[in-house]
Amino acid sequence: MSKAIVRPATLDDMAAVRSCHSELGTLLGKSLDLPEVGDPALLQCFVVERDGKVIGVMVFEKCVRMHCFGTSAEVMAALRDTEEQIFATSKEAGVRCMICSVPAAMPVDNDISRHLQDLGFDRRQDVVEHTLDLGRVKDQQREGLSQIEAESPFQQKWLM
Secondary structure, eight states, X not given: OOXXXXXXXXXXXXXXXXXXXXXXXXXXTSOXXXXXXXXXXXXXXXXXXXXXXXXXXXXXXXXXEOOOOOSSHHHHHHHTTTHHHHHHHHHHTTOOEEEOOOOTTOTTHHHHHHHHHHTTOOOOSSOOOOOOOGGGSOHHHHHHHHHHHHTOHHHHHHHO
């Protein structure tokens, strides 16, 4: 058995991409959506392949982390007037989802969480969140990724 490799996905990989995505949905016990090729929310797609078979997928999509600063409940109340416009313009820009993390130490956690749920945000208990500040990624790691990106005709097709 050879070592697994990561490579940019091609349009020919889409059946395998959908299969891997479906396997994850089955494991989680729920239906998951997968944007179609050409969706402006999709930035890049890589497949993990071993012995010519796709065994995994990594997709980068436009997701926005929403940050609100200020500990007063008045902050969220004031933002309510502009949320629909902000969400609409974000969707027009190709953003697929928004993420908002509420620190457990926030004294108004329940009010903020309830407000976010009223807006349609799902409160997820089944996800362990990890974040990566790309501004802190070492330059050589970025150079390696840039080389993969440059070789990806699939990415260019998705970005068109």
